[in-house]
Amino acid sequence: TQLEQALRNAIISDAIDVHFQPIVSLANNMVLGFEALARWNDPDLGFVSPAVFVPLAEERGFIDALSETLLRKAAEAALSWPRELFLSFNLSSAQLMDPGTSSSVLAILARVGLDPHRLELEITETAVMSSADTAHRIIADLRAAGVRISLDDFGTGQSSLGRLREFIFDKVKIDRAFVSRMNSDRASEHIIKAVLAMCEGLELRVVAEGIEENSEAAKLRALGCAMGQGYYFGKPADSAATLRYLQTHY
Numbered sequence: 001t002q003l004e005q006a007l008r009n010a011i012i013s014d015a016i017d018v019h020f021q022p023i024v025s026l027a028n029n030m031v032l033g034f035e036a037l038a039r040w041n042d043p044d045l046g047f048v049s050p051a052v053f054v055p056l057a058e059e060r061g062f063i064d065a066l067s068e069t070l071l072r073k074a075a076e077a078a079l080s081w082p083r084e085l086f087l088s089f090n091l092s093s094a095q096l097m098d099p100g101t102s103s104s105v106l107a108i109l110a111r112v113g114l115d116p117h118r119l120e121l122e123i124t125e126t127a128v129m130s131s132a133d134t135a136h137r138i139i140a141d142l143r144a145a146g147v148r149i150s151l152d153d154f155g156t157g158q159s160s161l162g163r164l165r166e167f168i169f170d171k172v173k174i175d176r177a178f179v180s181r182m183n184s185d186r187a188s189e190h191i192i193k194a195v196l197a198m199c200e201g202l203e204l205r206v207v208a209e210g211i212e213e214n215s216e217a218a219k220l221r222a223l224g225c226a227m228g229q230g231y232y233f234g235k236p237a238d239s240a241a242t243l244r245y246l247q248t249h250y
């Protein structure tokens with residue numbers, strides 16, 4: 001298809017960029033790290049969402065090439081940041097089915113010179129379940145090297161609490177569906193409270209995603225949520241804008 005051909009060309013010509021969105025401490029608004037988010041603005045097709053081209057790349061077998069380029073760019077940007085902030089990077093489900101993923105991730109870090117302790121990988125529950133044994137091996141190898149693992153979009157899709165018993169995660173990201181409904185819907189607030197209590201018991205760090213308003217940040221802070229991410233703190237921005245952001249935000 002036209003989209004597939006354009007994506008192939010974009011990967012070869014290095015036309016897919018990485019943007020960065022801040023993740024902050026809710027206690028004091030300090031920036032703790034950034035999530036890398038792929039951005040592709042094609043001259044003919046215009047802006048194509050990663051929600052479209054990541055699954056296409058997986059389906060067509062070029063997710064490795066795409067992801068390696070993106071991780072390299074993201075890691076290089078992280079090295080230019082003025083402080084040792086963490087870099088959070090999304091792994092797709094196809095990568096968790098490929099036994100080569102852990103060594104390829106660690107090889108990129110070594111080549112770029114980014115300490116594995118500064119990397120976090122965001123994965124979804126569905127991705128872990130799709131090929132459980134391989135996924136567990138990859139996660140164990142990466143964690144042994146110091147990379148941390150976040151459970152993304154928690155509370156949606158195929159989530160099962162049983163997964164948390166396996167202690168393969170360092171952090172849980174509460175899906176923005178709960179945050180955006182928190183002010184209008186009591187159920188969402190109760191769910192967030194329960195997730196926070198559970199994560200405290202399991203010694204999991206928690207990030208609330210999709211914070212767009214001060215009232216949401218304030219409520220989450222009052223509930224004891226440690227970290228937040230969302231347009232209220234900063235939208236995804238390219239590496240130059242991210243450096244400028246860091247000059248004005250601590």
Ligand code: G
Binds near residue numbers: 038051054090092
């Ligand atoms: O930022 P945005 O709404 O455009 O992202 C849409 C989806 O694409 C999200 O689910 C996000 O996790 C995913 N995504 C963004 N960048 C990457 C990437 O570099 N790799 C993978 N696997 N997924 C990504």
Ligand code: G
Binds near residue numbers: 229
């Ligand atoms: O699946 P994942 O959680 O990685 O995807 C995060 C997506 O949410 C990205 O596409 C990102 O651009 C988007 N996002 C980040 N912050 C906000 C926000 O405050 N509001 C909305 N609507 N989307 C957000």
Ligand code: NA
Binds near residue numbers: 035090122152
């Ligand atoms: Na993510």
Ligand code: MN
Binds near residue numbers: 152153154175
């Ligand atoms: Mn998410």
